[in-house]
Amino acid sequence: MAIEFTKYHGLGNDFILIDNRSSSEPVITPEQAVKLCDRHFGIGADGVIFALPGENGTDYTMRIFNSDGSEPEMCGNGIRCLGAFLADLEGDAKKSDQYRIHTLGGVMTPQLMPDGQVKVDMGIPRLLAGEIPTTINPANEKVINQPLEVAGKTWDVTCVNMGNPHCITFVEDVATIPLEVIGPQFEHHPVFPQRINTEFIQVVRPDYVKMRVWERGAGITLACGTGACASLVAGVLTQRCDRKATVELPGGPLLIEWSQIDQRLYMTGPAERVFTGKID
Structure with a gap:
């Protein structure tokens, strides 16, 4: 059986999108997804997304x-790509932008903007230790600037759940972080029972930060939308960032705003179609 797909990327975070509207279950298995995501023997992607x-x-x-x-429960760059994919599927007949x-992380609302960007209402961040989840704070309070021993070093970490779990730490220079070594140790640290996405943040200005990420289940990626949102929240909680800032990722920038009015996170960034094809 041939399955049609379209590949999209959001700032280099790339996905295989499949029209799965005729079934409530994914048409391929996780094992098949692994093969498709392989960059040498498959299509190559950070993940497979089903509509x-x-x-x-x-x-x-x-x-x-x-x-x-x-x-995973959710994916920020992936939800932007899915919004663009759905608009392409519906074509000129679509009634809404x-x-x-x-x-699995809640209801998300991507909106296609006139300039081609996609703005997503990412919801309200969850901050209690049990909501992350993490055992760093057994009192189930917020995890802000808490010490965590990883790779023989103590890191001050702040944890945020954006529909999926994130651990954020602020550093002087993100370029010097050996992600391939430290990332897996954060992801599989015993204080994170469901593993963790980890963001390393360099604050250039309160409205501009640089970020590198190790994603749970995907490793080093060029961008992470939920991670950018979580990082802004951590920056505000630790009084390092404004409530609206540009987050510069290896793949490009995202504009993130934590609204003081409704306490919701809004993420704006690109979603670009790369190519279409068929999977045998």
Whole structure:
């Protein structure tokens, strides 16, 4: 059986998008997703995203398999790519420039902007230790500037859940961080029972930061939308950042705003179609 797909990327964070609207379950398995994501023997991607029928009154449902076959709750760059993909699927007949999408991390609303960017209402960040989840703070309070021993060094970390778990630490120079060594040690640290995405942040100005990321289940990626949102929240909580800032990732910039009015996170960035094809 041949399955049509379209490849998109958001700042270099790339995904295989599959029209799965005729079924409530993904049409390929996690094991097959691993093979498709292989950059030498497959298509090559950080994950496979499925557009499924909506649940609980939403327009669509998003499921995603990472390149290692695991399933995350949500993906910020992926939801922008999914919004653009849905607009392409609906074509000229589409009645709306925004979609309410059910994810394992909650309902997300990507909106296609006139300039081609995609703005997403990412919801309200969750900050209690049990919501991350992490055992760093057994009192189930917020985890802000807490010490964590990783790779023989003590790091001050702040934890945020943006529908998926994030651990943020601020450094002098993100370019000097050996991500391939330290990233896996953060991801699999025993204080994170569901593993963790880890962001290393260099504050250039309160409205401009640089970020590198180790993603749970995908490793080093060029961008992470939920990570950029979590990092801004951590910057505000530690009084390093404004509530609206540009987050510069290896793949390019995202504009993140933590609204003081409704306490929701808004992420704006690109989603670009790369090519289409068929999987045998």
